[in-house]
Structure formats: C-alpha cells, structure tokens
Amino acid sequence: MKLKQLFTDESAVSPVIGVILMVAITVILAAVIGTFVLNLGGSVSQTTPQASFGFEYETSGDNNVTITHETGDTIEGARLDTKGLNSESGPDWSDVGGTVSAGSSVELKNGADWSGETIRVVWNSENNENSATLSESTAPTE
Template identity: 65%
Template sequence: MKLKQLFTDDSAVSPVIGVILMVAITVILAAVIGTFVLNLGGSVSQTTPQASFGFDYNSTGINVTHETGDTIDISTATVRIVGGDDDVTWNEGDQRISAGDMQVLKGYNNGETYRVVWESENGDNSATLSESTAPN
C-alpha cells in the first residue's frame, strides 16, 4: 500500500461531507424559521414576578401591602386587586411596586376572596400573586 496515495485519495470524502453539511444547514434554518413563526421567544422576557402581599382587614376597608419579593415595574405590567365588587388597578402614580408599598380598598364583603393579579404588558401572561379571604 502506498501511504502517500492514501492521503491524497479523497474521492469519496467530498460527497459525504457535502451531504452532511447540507442536512445540518437545513435543520438549523428550519429551527430558526420555526422559532420566529411560532413566536416561541416572545414571552420569555416577561416572567412572572415572585412577590407576597399581605391583606389587613379593618373597619374602613382592606390595606393590601407588598411584603416581600420582586419589585414590579408598572410600565411593563398591570397589577390589579380583584374581589367582591372591586377590580382596582394598583396606584397609577407608582412606577414600581416594592416592599412596603400599600394600596387601600374602601370596604369589603365578608367571606369574599380578594386576589392580587399580575398581567403582562401584552396580556399574554397573568398570575395570581397573593390571595386572601375576608373574615365573616
């Protein structure tokens, strides 16, 4: 066997490598186009915040306080308090809701469940951040 001829004889290698490269490029293009068409990456940037809210029921109403967790940017989401006859958007003057911030609701219905609901800017995602039932 001539060793020099073995290294220079590449007649079968070129078509095999060409086919493998063409298949790889096709798969990659299909994946990229599929991602854009199905908008799989669009909702990744808007993750649900992790926050805890406290509910204090008193004779005049409910004090809803952000106790711990993520600061919520109001410009990219809506935070509502839902329950009873109320569906109140968090204070419009606030740009961010962070620990210690409070929203006051006038009155409440006994036994009614109240929730703090987060909704993404485009309305695709929503989540209940906290929930409480008013005392009887």
Template identity: 55%
Template sequence: MTVVNVIFQVLKVSGGLSCPNTFNQEGEHMDFKKLFRKDDKAVSPVIGVILMVAITVILAAAIGSSVFSKGAVESAPQANFDIKAAGDEAVKIEHLGGDSVNFATRTTVKAYVNDTEKDTNATDLDVMSVGDIKTLKITDANADSNVNIKIIDNTTNQLICDKNIRF
C-alpha cells in the same frame, strides 16, 4: 478469496504476470488487481452522507433562528404581599418585599367574597413599594366571609399574589 484474487492467482500461475513491466496501450503500468476492481460502490454512501450533513445544518439553522429570534420577554413584578382583614369590607395589604407594583395602571386586584366576584377600586392603592401598607375596600366582606384576593399583572396576565382571608 475474492474473484480478483482468484484471477490474479491464475494469471500468476499461467505466466501471464511473469513480466514485471506490463504496460497497457497508453504506455501506463497495469495493475491487474485494480483492473478488475470497481470503485463505483463508494459514490452512493458519500452522496448520502453529504445530504445528511446538509439536512442537519439546514434544520439546525431553522431551529436556531426561531429560538433566538424572539425578543426579551417582559415578566410580571415579583412581590410578596401580606393581606389581612381590617374590619368589615376592608383588607390591609402590606408589601413585604420584591418589585414595586403599580396598581394605578398595570395591576388588577380581584376579590371573591364567598366565591362571588366583588368590585374593588385598586387604583387607590397607586404604587406600592417594600414596606408600604394600604387599605382596600371590598364590598360585602363582613364577619364569617371567606375572601380570596388575587393580584394580577395586566401586561403579562400573570398572577402576582393569591391569598385567602377569613373575616
């Protein structure tokens, strides 16, 4: 039993609540249960909830603006190449499918002969589309050479193709 209920019972038994029309000095009806009750406790949790909701909204706005503010990301061309040895110091590159690849301006070909990087003149390949077959010269690539060819998009620095060839 709470203190308010105990006081209410004492007043009821002593006859203090016998008059059904009890009024205060302003002429308002008095409810003894409400007279001793304090509702100050609810203020702090309400303010806490409002602050938590405000913080959540601000964080959601900040994260949303940072995620959605980035522009469209440019991707490297997606292409499938078949690369085979074509005699000494040459490889045959066949474009099997995917996007066209511009070797003249946008794409670099790196060749590693026995783990040593060698010069290639990939600009001669120009633009390769599906079905194109072109030959690329690689210095020092001869019989018993292990050659690794990497085709890299210069704009995004993404690897388009990575093939190992044995001459």
C-alpha cells in the same frame, strides 16, 4: 488482500460528511427563521414576576383591608389588579408611585363585611395576553 490500500482510501468519507453538515445547517436555519416568523419567541421576555403580598383586615369600623407588597420583584403598578371584592373604590396600584416594591401598600375600602371574601392580586402582561395570580387571601369569618 491489499490492507494498506484499504486504510488509505478516503474517497467516500468527505462527500458523506459534507451532505450531513449541509442538512444539519439547513434544519437549524429553518427552525430559527420559523421561530421568528411565527412569533414563538415574542412572549419569552414576559415572565411572571415573583412577589409576596400580605393582607391585613380591619374587622371593626370601616372594614378596610390593606394589601402590602412584602418581598419579591418590583412590579409596574399598571400591571397589577385586585380581584374578588365588593369595594366602594377599588385600589389603583399606579398611585403607589408607578412601581410597586417591598413596602408599598394600598387600602381597600368596603362598606360591607369582608367575612369569607377572597381577594387576589393579579398581574397582567404588557400586551394583556397573559395573567397570573401573585397572591390571594380569604378574609376571616366573624
């Protein structure tokens, strides 16, 4: 048996490794190109902001509710909306100064009673494909 010749013969190793590397590179390139062609990476940059809002209800008088951004990310006012209310004039988050940050607030006016009404602060993505409820509150019942 020629044991020394068996250890020094490497003629089949190089072509096999070359084929495996070519297949791996082809698969990786196909995945990257396919991702961009199908626009699967387009919505990655539109992440939902993390923010906390406080709700203060005025149960006597005008029945107003004040919504205040307490903590979290700064959000573009045009991306925020308030849902689930019967207000005479809805809030315009853009009036806060373009961006909504900690301490910013809007006031909702309601001629009727807020009792049991659920109010949600909703964020909408720039292309309006995605939305998320950032905060919600149910008004106290009297």
